[in-house]
Amino acid sequence: MRKLTYVIACSIDGFIGGPDGDASFMYPYVVGEYAEYLRTEHPDINPTHVRRLIGTDDVPNRAYDTIVQGRRSYDEALKEGITSPFAHLREYVVSRTLAESPHPNVEIISSDPVARVRELKAEDGPLGIYLCGGSVVAGELLDEIDELIIKTYPIVLGTGMPMFGSGFDVTEFTLGEVRAFDNGAVVRTYTRKR
Numbered sequence: 001m002r003k004l005t006y007v008i009a010c011s012i013d014g015f016i017g018g019p020d021g022d023a024s025f026m027y028p029y030v031v032g033e034y035a036e037y038l039r040t041e042h043p044d045i046n047p048t049h050v051r052r053l054i055g056t057d058d059v060p061n062r063a064y065d066t067i068v069q070g071r072r073s074y075d076e077a078l079k080e081g082i083t084s085p086f087a088h089l090r091e092y093v094v095s096r097t098l099a100e101s102p103h104p105n106v107e108i109i110s111s112d113p114v115a116r117v118r119e120l121k122a123e124d125g126p127l128g129i130y131l132c133g134g135s136v137v138a139g140e141l142l143d144e145i146d147e148l149i150i151k152t153y154p155i156v157l158g159t160g161m162p163m164f165g166s167g168f169d170v171t172e173f174t175l176g177e178v179r180a181f182d183n184g185a186v187v188r189t190y191t192r193k194r
């Protein structure tokens with residue numbers, strides 16, 4: 001079984017963006033040794049235009065060969081005119097409203113994302129599936145998530161978009177690697193208890 005990994009940036013109080021999802025105030029933390037860590041140890045999670053900027057566009061995929069994101073997250077790229085934001089991965093966008101894909105590398109999942117993700121997880125292959133968010137799609141796919149990589153920045157928001165747009169339930173994870181950086185960013189990896 002291939003793993004589904006939710007890789008997400010958040011505030012100390014667990015919000016992935018402001019109430020409307022905007023997370024641009026987190027970008028200034030991606031500098032220095034932390035940016036270098038992301039560049040070298042998580043090259044697959046950067047969008048294509050960022051990979052080009054930081055010179056990793058030719059780096060072979062290391063952890064993932066597939067990405068799943070919700071339509072509202074994909075919109076962040078579309079509004080910049082980018083139709084295939086993760087061209088180094090097979091891209092899946094969950095949407096009921098996108099009638100057809102804006103790019104040949106992007107497949108639309110128009111219903112039952114859980115069933116489609118189960119099919120993707122059942123494929124053979126050494127690399128996993130990167131769940132990019134956002135909140136709604138992560139909430140729907142919570143039961144399928146095998147691993148969390150939580151990038152926490154040293155800010156408190158008070159309110160905002162939750163990491164999971166799902167109802168109350170207790171789901172247990174085991175803490176793995178923890179990395180702390182000089183700018184206050186902390187990256188924690190958790191594996192789901194099954």
Ligand SMILES: NC(=O)c1ccc[n+]([C@@H]2O[C@H](COP(=O)([O-])OP(=O)(O)OC[C@H]3O[C@@H](n4cnc5c(N)ncnc54)[C@H](OP(=O)(O)O)[C@@H]3O)[C@@H](O)[C@H]2O)c1
Binds near residue numbers: 112113
């Ligand atoms: N901090 C971070 O690292 C991070 C990472 C990713 C995203 N974000 C932020 O998250 C925000 C977006 O999150 P979000 O929770 O609002 O939206 P989202 O999860 O990205 O996308 C929600 C959309 O997915 C589609 N969808 C959901 N369930 C579906 C189903 N069962 N069948 C078919 N389609 C389904 C719908 O699209 P349609 O409306 O087209 O039907 C829905 O509007 C963005 O503002 C982004 O900046 C932050």
